[in-house]
Structures are given as structure tokens and as C-alpha cells.
Amino acid sequence: MAAVDEKNGSLEEKGGLNDYIVHSDPNDVHQLDVTGRDHVQRKLKERHVQMIAVAGTIGTGLFLGSGHSLQAAGPLGSLIAYALVGTVAYSSLCAIGEMTSHAPISGTFPHFAARWVDPAFGFALGWNYFYTNAISVPVEITAATILITFWDTNLGHQAGYTAVICVLVCLINIFGVRYFGESEFFFSICKLLLITGLILVGLIVDLGGGPDHDRRGFRYWKNPGALAPAGLVSNINTDRFLGILSVIVQAAFSFQGMELVAIAASETENPRRNITKAVRRVFYRILVFYILGVLITGMVIPYTDSRLLSDSGTAAESPYVIVMTSAGIKVLPHIVNAGILLSAFSAGNSFLFASSRVLYGLALRGQAPKPLAWCTKNGLPLAAVLMTSAFGFLSFMNVSSGAEKVFSWFVNLSTVGGFFGWWGMNITYLFFYYGYRAQGLDRTKLHYYSKLQPYLSIWGIFWTTIFILINGFEVFFEWNTSDFLVAYLNIPLFFALYFGWKIVKRTKIWKPSEMDFHTGIPSVEETENPIVPPTTIGGKIAAVLF
Template sequence: MAHGTPLDDNFYKRHQFNEIPDSELGHRDEHGGIDESLPYENGRAYFHVEDLDCVQRRLGQRHAQMIAIAGTIGTGLLLGSGRALQGAGPVGALLAYAHVGTVAYATLAAVGEMTSFAPVSGTFPHFCSRFVDPALGFAVGWNYFYTNLLTVPNEITAAQIVLTYWDRDEGRQALYTGMLILATVLVNLFAVRFFGESEFVLALIKITLIIGLIMVGLVIDLGGAPDHDRRGFRFWSDPGPFREYLVEGNTGRFLGLLSVIVQASFTFQGVELVAVAAAETESPRRNIGIACRRVFWKILTLYMLSVLFIGLTVRSDNDQLMSREGNAAQSPFVIAINIAGIKGLPHVVNAGVFLSAFSAGNAFLYSASRVLYGLALRGQAPRIFTYCTRNGLPMISVITCSGAALLSFMTLKESSNTVFNWFVNLTTTGGYGAWFSINLAYIAMYKGMKAQNIDRTQLIYKSSLQPWLSYWGLFWTSIFILINGYDVFFAWDTSRFLTSYINIPLFISFYIGFKWWYRTEIWRSDEIDFVTGVPTLEETETPPRIPRNVWEKIADAIF
């Protein structure tokens, strides 16, 4: 293919290499399963020419966008931002969130462009298999799967703890946990369109709440609250723009900034969920591209403005920031509201925190089930997980993943709570590994397209800053993985060390084990398959809908 040739239907329909006869392909049986798993031969993985995917494109661009927002904006912002202020000070927290935002953007741009090229089930674990090494795809897929899976009970537990703001009766906590598990599972068991609409509504409520809290913060800062105290930037001077952590002096301020970078990188995780929904999104190349452009700036703006006004309205040495209540009492927004003498709003914030946790649990259960489904489609998980209903729901995957929600009951017993916290901590580095692999896969795709004279600028979604964005993302995600538990070296804690770093040898063992068993090889740039199994533009894209009135034009501009 000559350089500059557009990626039109003729390109996608050509099968340049790895063509195999139908007899070697997996075919669906009468129940929607796959008769034969993906073959690996001579260290190479063959990507199916025919479409074996049974999920249906029922989500719009607004659904994909809100699924990512629902998975990203949660208790980490409404509750955890107080720890960021206490850990690094108002300016330190702003710098930390801004820096992590650049890494999140690099990751989102990378996965968005790869998805624009191939909107298929399996998302970036599949891209790792296709562009780097099937063994890497296996390791990344299972790593990301259990990361999302263990996040589900964590969010359910967070939602249950939030309810203690209104009801501290321990006898009813098990009932609340059971009701939350049931609600989360039912939302995911309905058709994907219902799931998309529920996440859209919940995410919209969260965004409205946060915008409202930012406006309240502005009013408090300017002296419009009942206490009439005009704060301005007073707290940037006293107690100061930065805070010390572990040691004194500039080293302590640097370590404080580092601790918040680790925390901020965890709260930004979830932006990649926009690509997980690609196989179930209408006109995915166009709509995922739009979602990638918009979702990041919405998330970054909400995070940065929230952290800014928290630092303006609450002193970084406020003792209440150290609270671990897990409900609105811990929120820096509520602390600021109470100090300013505003009545009633804490209950509204607590309701928002509850909806945030519940919505995030839904999103991560969706993501875990779709990643498992994608792994099974390509023979990297048992083929029973490929079963789909007539409505395109991967039923077995959803039901299996739903079982993890039962881990939420572990928190009701003190003896089990420690083990549960280990599971939760294990998910932190799993998210970093996902970002690392996304940027690595993109770099491999970029080099492969360049080696094969394929004009990537013809993709529907692309970034003019690539590949440098992905090099930036690759470097910093590797740093995040290494510094995740750095504070354990100042005060040794064996369990903390293990939960912070055990995911690294676990990931490596997945990679080496699969590579040894199947004798896979790393793809050379000139042999990467950019055609087989990739749906054509004709198959995925429909003409864009033209807004019929002013309200639809406003909705299109916002969503």
C-alpha cells in the first residue's frame, strides 16, 4: 500500500497475511458459543477473518462517554480529594492532579486511536495481542479483568459505608449490602441499552452535583456564605502552598507531592472505559472519537476546579481531613460547607457520594464482563464465556463476574476486612499496568503502520501529538508502578509492600507462562496484521444524525 492511501473499505477488506481456511476458524454453535478456540501456531496468533462477535451496537456516543465518566468520577474525588489536600497542600494537590491528567490524556488518546482503527470486543488487551505479542494480550487482559472485578465489591462497600451517614445500625448493614449487590447485578443483566441509559442518568447527576459544589465553593471563597468570611487565597499563605510528608524540608514537600501523584493516578483510572464499550456502540469509530475528545476535558475540568476550590475553602491542616468515616463527614466539600455555616447541603453531598459509588460499581462490572468476553472470543479464556443472548448480552460472563460482588460481605466481619483490603490494594497497580500496556500497544501500532506505509492520519480519530504522547504515558505509568508503595520503605510494613508490588511478578508470570506454553513471538513491525478480523467502515458506521431543533443542537454540543 502506498503511503497516503486512505483507510477505506477496500483496505479493510483485503487480507494481507495470517489468512486461514474456515476449517481452522472457530464457528458459533447453536447456543452462540465457539466450537474451536483461537489457534496458535509457530508462535503466531491468528485473528479470525469472520466476525465471531455476538454483542450488538446499542449504545450511543453519549452512553460511551458517560460510562467512562461514571467509572472515573466517584468517591476518589468527593471523598479522597481531602487526603490530597492534607498530603500535599493546595498547590501541591493542583500540580499532582494536573500532571497525572497529562498521563491520562496520553493514555486516552492512544486507546481512542486504536479503537478508531479496530472497534472490536476485547479492546486494548486485543490490541496488545495484535500489535505486540499474544502473550502480552493474555497478561494484560487477565490483569485488567481482575482489577475491574475486585473494584466492583470495593465500590459496593463504599456505597454501603456512605449509608452510615444516615443509619449507623450495624444490624442493617448486611441488608444494605445485599440490596446494593442485587441492584448492581440487575442493571448489568438487562439489555445493554438499559445499562447505558442508567449510567447516563447517574453520571449526569454526579456532574450536576460537582458543578454545584464548585459554585458553592466559589461563593464560600468570595464571602457569600452565612459566615461572610472572604477567604480568597489566604490558605495558600497560611498554612502554605505545600505540606511535608514523612520527613521535613523540601524533601518532605516533594514526598508529599509524590504521595498525591500516586493517589491522583488511581482516581483518574477508568478513563479507558470509553473504549471498552466500542463493540457495543453505534458508529463506534465516529462516536468513540467524539467521546475521547470530550470525556477527558470534562473529567480534567471537574477535577481541577474541585481541587482548586477545596484548597481555597479548607485549610490543609484541618484535622477533619484525616477522617476515615467513608461518608459525607469525610468530604472536604462538606467540611467547607459546615465551616461556612450552610445547612442541609451535607445530606445532598452524601446522596451524591452514594450514587457515585453505585454508578462506578455498575461501570466496573460491565467492564470486567466485557474484557472476559473478549478474552474468550480469542481463546484466552474458556469458550463458555462467549455465550450471548439474542439481545447481545454476554450472559455467562456477566453472571460469573457478578459473583465477585459477594466479596462485599467480607467487610462486615473484622477478621475478613483485612483480606478484603488486600484485594482492593491489589487493584491499584493493575490499573497502572493497563495504562502502560495501552501506550506500549499504540507505539507498536504506530511503528507498524509506518513500516507498512499505512497513512494513520486517515483514521477518524487521531492525535497530532502522537507518538510522543504515548512515550510520555509509557514513561510515567512505569514510574507510577514503581512508586506506588514507596512510603513503605520509610516505615516497613510487609503486607503493605506485598499489596503494592505483588502485581508486578503476577503480571510477569502471566506473560511468561502463556509465552512458554504457546511459544508466542513478538510481532515485527512489518508483519503486524492490520486487516484480518477488523470490521469495515461500511459495517460499523452510519450517517451522522442531523439535529432537528435547537434542543438537539445543544445536546449534541454538550454530549
């Protein structure tokens, strides 16, 4: 039995199942087809996309946060936390990668949620993701400013550095997606060289190749031990378990941003092919750069080292710099600080891009003010970029001592938003999976699909739910009302967005037979150019790398 795909005029075999051709509401109430209003252009090249996949997964959370994780949970505890969060991040990336392979369009996963779960769910997910990423822009700008104090300790210069970095981050995004792609390509290469160099240096020092010739091996796993106590309860085993829990949020911060490649799909050349390649390679990048990096960190420095408690915000608190200093290596700390500075700048750049594109997607479909959907003739959603850029100037709050505490609350409030993003991606995928199957569509014909689905998304939903609930568990051992609100306010905020839009717009949860898998989605022929095999040596090397 065959059914006609009315958009592409082709026959699609249903394997004897009932035909499901979903005819959209002629009034397009939910604005699924925005082809006439979506004016972004596909200017990101394959090398940009592949390196952006790296840029989203390596940042200050790994370079600086791994030291705090080691101090809080010990070498084995931090390794367990990073490995667990890595699997959850990977489940989310696989989910959004497969859905994007079907629909590489503006609006990305918040629109997928609106299209296949419930328009209200997409609204809540979109605004949650926008807020989380927009407030992360000034966070990274502030981190970059603090990193400069490694060389210039005069706090009177902080406002000037903040202004320069803020303007540069905004300008890169205002110039357009091509400049964003080129800048992230450069930053990603720098970060790859830095983390690779740090892992090698750590391994050399561990094996006794440093100036002190001290062969450490797994010495620190035995003394002071593999697991650090949290200092919350008297039972040592329970306390060590709580130590691992305390690292979860820090580890998650290190992984957030991997979905950037999917968000950029509507502005990517050959999006189905390039995003497929990026998603498949991310697993190995997590394994090598995160898991191996955290393992080496736990081998070269004990979790009891008092320097890990440093809150300088510069390379001085990096476990790699600490061990270099101990081993007598003097020049590398400055190089590491420069690399981390570039990472912070890159992260702010990426967060601004991601949040502006999600805001643009919301505006296209009537879930944000319509003026925010305005594009220039070159395909830049300038109104959304300018709106998001305004958040960057919140970084000046850190210049004022009076506003610094308020800003830190604001920052912490957004951390659980990342968990909601992963949670929503996996929930949306389950709806997508069962709707696709109910309508007789074959997901194995997509450019990318995971054989581990839907179990991978079920795993992701389970753990992100746990992460959201335990995010502020420490407050229950020593009560602090402000910390409690910071940790859990995002939960009622998310559901207020969901039920508010649902009540006002009277939306409903889509049944599998009602889901629209066709309207406004470009065909493979419309997005993918023929593959041209490389003929030069440089081209063949680039094909392997990117």
C-alpha cells in the same frame, strides 16, 4: 503504487512504499477473526457514550479522596499530583482511542496488545485488567454501603444494604447493555450537576458569599502553606516532595475508568464517530472537573484541618462538606452524600461492565475458558457477566470484622493494576504506530488521531513506570512486610502471566511488517451510519451536549 485491501475490495495508496498485505494464518492460531462467534450488538447510543465518558472520570475518588490528597500534600501539592496523573490518563485514553478508531471490536486493548505486540502480552494485560476491575466492584459496593451510614448508623443493617446494592448492580448488567447505558446516562447527569454545584458553592464560599461571610481567597496557600510535609524525613523540602508522591496513587484512583468508552466500542452505534467525539471532549472535562475542583478545594480549607483525617467513608470526610459545615450551610451535606452514593453505585456498575467485556474478549480468542464467550440471542455475554458478578459478593467480607483486614489488602493489591493497564495501552500504541507506518498506512485518515503521538504515549509509558515503582515507597521508611507485598506483588504477578503464556504457547513479539491490521476488523461502511443533521431545537441542543 496501490495495494488491494482484500477484506473490503478497495484500493489503498501506499505513497510509493512497499506493499504490506498481511495474510493471516489460514488456521487462525491467534483467533483474530471472531466474527462468527462474536454476537454482541451495538445498542449504546451517542448520548450514552458521551455521558459514560463523564461517568468514568468522576467518582468517589474525587469527591472523597481529594480531601485526603489535600491533607497529605497541601493545596499546591495535590494540584500538581492531579495534573500530572491527568496527563498520563489522557495519554492512555488518546492511545486507546486511536486504536479503537481503527478497530472497534470486542476484546479492546488486551486484544490490540495480542494482535500488535505479542499474544502473551495481550493475555497478561487482559487478565490484569479483568482482575483490577472485578475486585473494584465490591470495593465500590462497600463504599456505597458505608455512605448510607451517614443517615443510618446502625451497623446491624450493613449486611442488608450490601445485599440490596450488590443485587442491583448485578441486575443492571444482566438486563443488558441498553439498561447499562440508560443507568449510566442518568448517573452521569447527577454527577455533573453535583460536581458543578460543589465547585460553584466552593467558589462562592471562598469569595465570602457563605453564611459566615468570610472571604478566604488564597489565605490557606500562605498559612499553613501550599505544600504539606509527609513526615518521613527531616529535610523539609524533601519531605514536601515525598508528600506529593504520596498523593499519586490516590489521584490515579480518581482517574481510572476513562477508557470505558473504548471498551464499549463493540456495543456502540457508530463507534468510530462517537468514540472520537468522546475522547476529544475528555481533556476539557479533566481540566474543568478535576483540576478546577482540586484547586477550589485547596482554597476553601487548610490542609491542617483535623476533619480531613476522618476515615468515615461518608460525605463527612468530603472537603466540600467540611467547608459547608464551617460556613454554616446545613442542608447541602445530605445532598452531597446522596450524590456520592450514586457515584459509588455508578462506579461499581461501570467496573462490572468493563471487566465482563474484557473477560468476554479473552474467551472469544481462546485466552479464557470458552464457555465465558457465550452470548444470549439479545447480544448479552451472560456467562462473562455472571462470572464477574460473583466478585461483587466479596463485599460481604466487610460485614465480618475478621475478614475486613484481608479484604483491605486485597483492595490495595489491585490499585497498581490500573497503572499496568495504562502502561500496556501506551506500549501497545507505540507498536501500533510504528507498524501502521511501516505498512504504509495513513493514520491521519482514521476518524480519530492525535498530533501529539507518539510522544504522548512515550510520556505515558515513562510516568506509569515511575508510578508502579514508587507505589509503595512509604514502606521503605517504616518497614511492613504485608504493605510491601500489597504494593509490589502485582509486578511479579503480571510478568508471571506474560512469561507463562509465552512459554506455553511459544508466542513471539510481532515485527512491524507482520502486524495484522485487517483480519476481523469491520470497515467504516459496516459500522458507521450516515450523519442525519438534527432538525428540532431539542435535537440541536443534544448534538452540542452529546
